[in-house]
Amino acid sequence: MPYDPHAIEPKWQERWLREKTFSVQVDRSKPKYYVLDMFPYPSGSGLHVGHPKGYTATDVISRWKRMQGFNVLHPMGWDAFGLPAERAAVRENLHPAVITKRNVDNFRKQIQRLGFAYDWEREVSTTDVEYYKWTQWIFLKLFEKGLAYQAQVAVNWCPALGTVLANEEVQDGKYVETGDPVEKRSMRQWMMKITAYAERLISDLDGLDWPESLKEMQRHWIGKSCGAEATFTVQSGGKPSGAPASAMPGAAVGGSVSAANATASFTVFTTRPDTLFGATYCVLAPEHPLVASITASPQRAAVDAYVTAAKNKAERDRMADSKEKTGAFTGAFAINPATGKPIPIWVADYVLLGYGTGAIMAVPGHDVRDHAFAKAFGLPIVQVVKPVASPAGSGGSANDVGAGGTSAAIVDVQQAAFCADGVAVNSGFLDGKSTADATTAMTQWLEQQGLGRARVQYKLRDWLFSRQRYWGEPFPVLHLEDGTTVPVPYDQLPLLLPPIDEYKPTADGQPPLARATEWVKTTDPRTGKPALRETNTMPQWAGSCWYYLRFIDPKNITAPWSKEAESYWMPVDLYVGGVEHAVLHLLYARFWHKVLFDLGLVTTKEPFQKLRNQGMIVAASFQEASGKYHYPEDVEETAPGSGQWRVKASGVAVSTQIEKMSKSRYNVVNPDDVVRDYGADSMRLYECFIGPMESGGVWQTNGVEGVYRFLERAWRLFFITPKGATTDLWNPAIVDRAIGPDEKEIEKLLHKTIQKVTADLAVLGFNTAISQMMVYVNALTGRETLPRALLEPLPRLLSPFAPHLAEEVWAALGNKTLIADAPWPAFDPALCVDDELEIAVQVNGKVRDTIKVLITADQAVYQRLALASEKVQRAMEGKPAKKVIVVPKKIVNVIV
RNA sequence: GAGGGAGUGGCGGAAUUGGCAGACGCGCCGGAUUUAAAAUCCGGCGGCCUUCACCGGCCGUGCGGGUUCGAUCCCCGCCUCCCUCACCA
Incomplete structure (x- = not known):
């Protein structure tokens, strides 16, 4: 019988489970490695092939690390609280726990069919009483x-x-x-x-080995800004009167009104205190508590109308008209603490109550939003920063010019806001200071006057x-x-x-x-x-905030986890999951972890040291002009390679596009079907081979066939099926003898293969590791004799990817123990380098010939052989070589 | 609008301290095997030109410049696509 995954895969899966092969305990004699998947929400629709992309990646690493002698913790569980089960419960009139158990059983079965090396002894569900007890704790x-x-x-x-x-x-x-x-x-x-x-x-993001883009997303989400707050006093009565009102030091955020209603004040937050002299008006958020009390009678109707409108707008999508500035004048004025002059107070929805103090000082000369607003309502624009003279010779945009100029009019702030750093002008005691110095000076001045202080503001709520x-x-x-x-x-x-x-x-x-x-x-x-x-319940994020800690000690009934387990297993060494959790789960879990750290319950500042996102798998979908989708098996190409498709039954033309897998698009690929058709090993291999693990990929059945053929070829190195026979025979080409002289090259290829697969695994380069194994298997295919030594390392290299086939071959090679416990093959660095190299020879930068040189050859040899080449001489057209560039082991370039 | 990432054959993708672009796979073409098919094995496949054929030549990693003996890789300026955030003062 030729390679038949169905005959071998269940057998090994049962054995791994029965023998608890992948169950681990704290063992301080071995280095630990904790590989974690983002555990799934067990939905009613089951797995699709996107889930196992990440699971396969961690499984390959987990098996590989194990073979390298690590004590590997690789658990799986269920993030099973949540709304869909509750809705299904309503629909089916069952308890959500029943629905959840059904879904979990299905997920577990699907996952186990793929032969993952999970320690199932550690399986947990966030809905288990023994689990959520500790969530509550x-x-x-x-x-x-x-x-x-x-x-x-x-x-x-x-x-x-x-x-x-x-x-x-x-x-x-x-x-x-x-x-x-x-x-x-x-x-x-x-x-x-x-x-x-x-x-x-x-700040703790800095020490983490996470994708930079993901760290950026978290930084943006937290949104740290450094600046200052400044207090503005309101003049009552609606008339500007140049008299400076008394300042109210340390005014409460959100504003306050004195008993006499004579003086009110509000505080603004700004990242540019250096531009305070340029603040020509202030804006309060429509919901700001001060709005009602400061609005003057003539303006009241308009302001009320605006505030109401803004409130309703907030409920709809307010993004749409974010470019158009709207607002209303309150009739009140505030004193600019720097200039002492009154400036109008407006209400506008471009100021958000939830950020900073809900009030701003508007500096239209140096802020694009304020500029747009000032233009829209005819408010004054004053320049208080001028560009720094740019160094001579450096090109630049209009706002950079001004070398040698002393005038502040080089940029026209009436035209556009100048937002870059520069030098303060029209700013009293700040004049001549750089933006950085002016910021410091103004902040100090505000503090001395009791009008403000330095402040750090976060977007995070x-x-x-x-x-x-x-x-x-x-x-x-x-x-x-x-x-x-x-x-x-x-x-x-x-x-x-x-x-x-x-x-x-x-x-x-x-x-x-x-x-x-x-x-x-x-x-x-x-x-x-x-x-x-309490009749509220916790959000789904609660359970996933600490599951990685329960995995290290899942059966503990006296504590959520033991100190001993924590100090051994933490932190997670590799965490793999979808990028969709970049700012939710990953931020919440980090937050809880830090609280636990402060309580002395964990010993690491961060839970997940290294994190990678697996890419999303997409697939072709087929759609009629009417929008109706069809299953891939119901359509056919009008002619091979035509790219035109039609419905088989009706002949109706359909368009095809690559889309995210979803039920409604009829393009979900179920891993069960792939396992049924090609086996788990092929499924795993394809998940790895489809492309780099962090980029997505288009699921193609042909691609699965490709890796299946590769596994067949590998299989046939060990077993042959004579015509008409139903059982495999050990390949008679396999011989027990030393590697012969004519096999030195292939021996080198073996060592290079071990080297490359090892190196690629270290950087999660699964697709290139597989490609190298393909090269090796191709090289062995068709050889008349195969010394065992050339074959023996192959199943071990393959075992992290295709563990079932590897176990089968390993056993057939006479091994009594599992390949999962076998040592990772070593390579001889001396056998990874060639004695002789093929070196390209260029003439004026164009490759004209190649030469063979010994690896030990010196530059003179390269030059002599290169110039001796007939093709090179022809390309030189008889001209003398002006220069010969020899880069040993790389290239020769002859310049004529 | 801002920030981040990416553009390589028919397709997925390889290759970068700057050194023969296209590994490996899919697909396609041809051959062997077969009564036939499937399966398998062997060979070919970036474009254009030249040639009976061999042998050659030119162009080619989104576009335009630059640095260099040499650029997919570095620099400058664009274009396109994807992701994230989106009036955050």
Whole structure:
């Protein structure tokens, strides 16, 4: 029988499971390696071939590291709380736990069919009581530290789902997953004070081996800006009166109004305090609390109308008209603390309440947004920064010119804002200072005057941590009658999810847990006083914030993990997952980890030392002009290679395009089908061969056939199937003798192959590693005799990629132990270099011939052989060589 | 609009401290084998020109310049695509 994956794969998978081959324990005699996949949400639709791309990558590394002598921790589990199971529960009238178990069983089976080297003894699900007990335990730690708190906040309420969503889950006024509309509501919610860790979350990125783009995304998300805040005093009465009002040092963020309503003030945040002299007006966000009280009577109607309009606009997509500036004058003026002059206060929606102080000083000369606004409403524009004289000779844009000029009019700020650094002008005591110096000087001045201080501002906001859902972790807290909230004692964890009759919000809009009335009404075990339980549940992110820690000690019943396990296994050495988690899961998990670090519960500052994103696998889809999609098996090409497609049954023409796999596009490839047709080894190999692991790829069945053929060729080096026979015979070409003199070249190829595969694995270069193995197998194919020594390393090289075939061959070679436990083959560096090199010879930079030189040859030999070449001489056309460039082992270039 | 990444045959992709561009695979073409087919094995395949054929020649890594003996790789200026953020003061 020729290579038949179905005859060998289940056998080895069973044996690995039965013998717990990949179960590991803390073993301080060995170096550890912790390889982790981002664990999946077990959806009802099962795996598609995109999931195993990352899983295959970690599995290859995991098996390889193991063969290199590492104690490898490679676990898998389920991020199983979440909305889809809850909705399925409503649909099917089953408990979400039932749905979840069904989906998990399916996922596990699908994953196990691929022969991954997971330690299944460590499998966890975030929905297991023994797991979420510890999620609640960690929550209490955060609560005790004041990092989990309740607040009345404007939330993203999704009426269709009956729950709030995190800011990150909403884009353009819609839930990113389903597209359901989302609106603003003010509700009591649980919040996580992630902002307290903003600085460390940004600075600790530096030491991580993560894709730079991903680190950038996190930096942008956290959004650190350094600047200053400055207090502006409001003049009441609506008339500018040049009299400087008294400053209010340390004014509260958001503004304040004195009892007499004579002086009000507000604070702005700016990254450019050096431009304060250029602030010609101020802008408050429409929701700013001061707006109502400072607006003058003549303007009141217009301002009210604007504020109302802005509020409604915020609910729709406000992105659309972000270019057009709108606003309204309040009729009030503020004193520019630097110039002492009154400047108008406007309301405009380009200032956001949620960032900084919700108020800005507008410097239209040096900020594009302020400039656009000033132009739109005819506000004055003043230049307070001029460009630095550029060094002579350097070209540049219009805003860079001005070498030798002393005038400040070299850039025209009336035309466009000048936002670059420069030298301060028209700025009193700042004149002549560079932007950096002026920034420092102004900040100091503000501090001395009691009008402001240096300030660091982050875009990051606190994390909205509650959801109005059933299928999540209950909050282990009690609300007492006096309005306080106290933790459930640790010894009463876990706080179990109560059974309820329907997984929907109550009629009066309370979360589903409110249906469990007996559960909600309880008593405080410490005092016996009546108490109410929290009816919100935690978001899905909670469980995934610490699962990597549970994996290191999953059965621990006295602690979430032991110190011993933590100190041995952490941090995660390689973490692989989709880029879609760049700023959500990865930021939340880092935040929790840092809190745990501060509590002394973990010993590393960061959880994931090295992280890589696997690319997305896409596939062709087929669509009629009407938009209707068809399954790939239902269409055919009108003629081979024509690129034109039609529906087989109806003949209707369809267009084809490459798209993200989705059910609705009918282009999902199920790994079960691939395993059925080609086997798990081919599936794994193709996932690796499709392209670099971090870029995506187009799934093509032909490609799977290609790697399947390769595995067949490798198989046939060991087994032959005589005509008509049903069983394989050991290939008679395999001989037990030393490598012969005519086999030296192939021996070298073997060593080069081991070298390249090893080097490529170290950088996750799976596709090139496979390509090198193909070269080697091709070279062995068709040889009349095959010394065992040339064959023996091959299954070991192959085993991380195609472990089933490798085990089978390994056993046939007479080994009693598993190849999974075999040592990784070594190469002899001396056999990886050629004695003789083929060197290109160029004439005037064009290759004209090649010469063969010994690796030891000196430059003179290169030159002599190059010039002796007939082809080279012809190309030289009889002219003398002006110069001969010899780069040993690389090239010869003859210049005539 | 800002930031990041990428453009290489019919296709996926190799190759860069600057040294023979296109490894490997898909696809296609031809041959062997076969009653035939499948499978397998062998050979060929960047474009243009020249040639009966061999042998040759020119062009070619998004476009235009530059540095260099030599550029897919470095520099300058563009174009296109992808991703992320999007009035963050």
